[in-house]
Amino acid sequence: MSIPLPVFIAIPLVTAFLLPIFGKKGKGVATLLANLATISLLVLAVASIGQDDRVYEVGKWPIPLGINLVFDGLSCLLLLAISVVSAAAMFFSIRYMEQYTAKSKYLSLFLLMVAGMNGVVLSGDIFNLFVFLEIASIASYALVGFGCEHEELEASFKYMVLGSIASAFVLFAVALVYGNTGSLNMAYISKAISRPLNPGLAFAMGLFIVGFGLKAALVPFHAWLPDAHPSAPAPISAMLSGVLIKALGVYALARVLFNVFGISVSIGWILVALGLLSMVAGAFLAIGQWDIKRLMAYSSISQLGYVVLGIGLGGLIIARDGNVAWASLAILGGLFHLVNHAVYKSLLFLTSGSVQMSTGTRDMKQMGGLAAKMPVTRATCTIASASIAGIPPFSGFWSKLILVIAAVQASFYWVAAVIVFVSLCTLIMYLKVQRYTFLGELPENLQQVKESKGSMLVAMVFLASLCVIMGLLVIVPTLKDSILEPAVKVLTDGLAYSAKIIGM
Amino acid sequence: MLYALCFLLFMIGLYCAVVKKNMVKIVVGIMIMEYAVNLFLIMLGFRIGGRAPIVGQEDIAGVGGGLTELFINKCVDPLPQALVLTAIVISLGSLALMISICIRTYEKYGTFDITQIRRLKG
DSSP, X not given: OOOOTTHHHHHHHHHHHHGGGGTTTTHHHHHHHHHXXXXXXXXXXXXXXXXXXXXXXXXXXXXXXXXXXXXXXXXXXXXXXXXXXXXXXXXXXXXXXXXXXXXXXXXXXXXXXXXXXXXHHHBOBHHHHHHHHHHHHHHHHHHHTTTOSHHHHHHHHHHHHHHHHHHHHHHHHXXXXXXXXXXXXXXXXXXXXXXXXXHHHHHHHHHXXXXXXXXXXXXXXXXXXXXXXXXXXXXXXXHIIIIIIIIIIIIHHHIIIIIIIOOOXXXXXXXXXXXXXXXHHHHHHHHTOOBHHHHHHHHXXXXXXXXXXXXXXXXXXXXXXXXXXXXXXXXXXHHHXXXXXXXXXXXXXXXXXXXXXXXXXXXXXXXXXXXXXXXXXXXXXXXXXXHHHTOTTSHHXXXXXXXXXXXXXXXXXXXXXXXXXXXXXXXXXXXXXXXXXXXXXXXXXXXXXXXXXXXXXXXXXXXXXXXXXXXXXXXXXXXXXXIIHHHHHHHHHTTHHHHHHHHO | OHHHHHHHHHHHHHHHHHHOOBHHHHHHHHHHXXXXXXXXXXXXXXXXXXXXXXXXXXXXXXHGGGHHHHHHHHBXXXXXXXXXXXXXXXXXXXXXXHHHHHHHHHHHHSOOBTTTOOOOOO
């Protein structure tokens, strides 16, 4: 049975607006409903694997008159990542959010963010993409400032200013595209654009790169991320770093550049440069941090660089009429790293939340010796660290290996060298986390620390077990063919997207 | 020409948002940017001497078969106006949130000057 596409947006949206009704007394019911919503989304996303290439016309208006939702391989991959991370983060919040007031408001903002992200990855209409992008962004601005303390408000304001500028850029670009092509449907825009691009469209493409680059926090647009992600409550940091920057930034960028405008050599180089810059700068900035969540936030920038590098390298090879097999290998590496990063980075943020809740601090200088007190947190954090540093057999190893192989095959030897080097830096920064948080002397004031309980543990163990088995996604051919390959094909096919959608 | 002025308005907003030190002025700058984009969208659909894209009884009686032609040649493009309505609602939402965060920040720090609101470093 094929699952109707609007369900992915309707479930979180409807639940989000139901929740505030329960108020303070019905907190339990609200939590239960919110968890039901995210878990059912996860089930639906898993059930819809393999049902690729479907178009839903909203309100039965035929395209290009109406809005359409498109479900293809790339959307499916992102939808899976979003639902896995949101289910885990929501489950984690059951216990973690007890320390804050207004839990039902938090839950409804959370679900609004999920609805926005699902909308972004499903939308086949460029203005509709902007609307969903704004829903997800506004919810995330509010969630970053949820604690209403000094740092949180400051971070939220900074994030909101840069986010709003990014949105204005994207809207401007949408207006330019509409003015030049007379359509808002991505497939029809792609058909109407004549290549090489005229100056108006080239300018629009530049605006899209800056706008989505700001949302994805690529260096040099990264200034908001290291403030915003640590300030949010831990499950929200997990959502922001895990999927929000990918759905709103990388996915939207890849979709617009590959499927709408068409990739060219110069755009490929821009993506590669952004990716490399983010990787190196993010890694260097992360090593010097002593705030555990801030370190993880910088490392998100660095890891996102891998994703953009993989996609850009693939695009570059395609644009040069190189070997398509190499290009798809590079894109496969990028997309696989995207999914991996979603899982292990959200796990790392959840463990940091667990540590913060027990010890009351985020400063690694004041921690130490927590391994004996918090065995589960320690174990899951070690798995995630090993995974992000690329130690076999954990998931991060496979995606980095694929990226290195792709770079070497396409004779970008220096790119391969940078990938390995940044991987070493990542190893150093997470060794630092392990050393100062979990090993060494237990300080006096932390003698009474207790392991977190209940739902927090379940969420962490769930993500940790995913980290261990995710390598199977590329090793087992059937899994690879049903989940990753369709997503890669969407990007390598590029402009064929348009003919496919119009033909359906 | 008008488009250039519109772009100038956009750049003024961007300049204001990036350079100004006062939080409220930054918010005003962002709003100017969004208004510039809205104006741009409206101008895309505008045509001099155009008519409202609404077909009344008398039009059907008067023109007969050439209704589609009349629509394409004379009417203002209605789509950008729908887009602008949506964009205005969205920017209203973000404006409300931005202003409320400004107020909360003022309560905490006692100032709107972002050079003095610097607890986050690194």
